[in-house]
Amino acid sequence: MGTIPYVDRYAIFVGGVPRTTTAMELAQLFQQVISGVVEVTLEVERHTNYPRGSARVVFGTREAYLVALAMGRFTLFTLRERRILEMRPYVLDGMVCEICHEAAGIYLCPELPCMLYYCVPCWFMAHQNDDMDDHKPVSRRTLGLLKGWRQNQTLCRYGNCMPSGYYYF
Structure with a gap:
């Protein structure tokens, strides 16, 4: 049985990404908000290579991975729009x-x-x-059941709560 490299274990799905955002910009955003970003991959349409508005973010540590999932979502402000990014576990085969x-x-x-x-x-x-x-x-079969999962969660670590919030980029 082929196994996924362990670093991919800490991957999350990010929905609601503005289509004009680059992988580098998304990586910088997550590095500022959570830290520990190892890789960012934007999902694109197969035939046009046009961004779908979602991404996969891989973290280097379990702690950063859990912080991202505990946040669940946050609001991103750009010069043109306000978007809510939703973060869910990326289920791996x-x-x-x-x-x-x-x-x-x-x-x-x-x-x-x-x-x-x-x-x-x-x-x-x-x-x-x-x-x-x-x-x-x-x-992978039941993934659609996670819609709206973990809204407005907070993760308390070391006595400090990290709420879902607003981030400017």
Whole structure:
């Protein structure tokens, strides 16, 4: 089984990107807001190479990845417009279960306490507690169910809360 390079593990999907924004500009924005950016890829139309308005941002650390997902969205002001960028986990194929490290990790738990890839047996073992009833597995097939996921979340680290906010670029 071919596995995804580990650095791609910390990839997020960013929707609502202005079509005139370059990958370098988006990388600089995320570096200023969150830091730890390793790679930014803009999604383009197959036949025209015209930007779709979405991107994939890869972070170098789990902490930066979790901060981005905890923010969920932020408002970007440009000279011409105001856009709300939405950030969700980028679900990868070919991952190995992060619990047993043996089977294919076909499910991603999108809840912030977890955010791990699981095989089916490890999913049930890890999520048997009553306080995890609201955790729903996500795979490439169920990705559409994440629409509107984690709106207005904040991540508190070291006693400082990082709210969803407004950023000028």
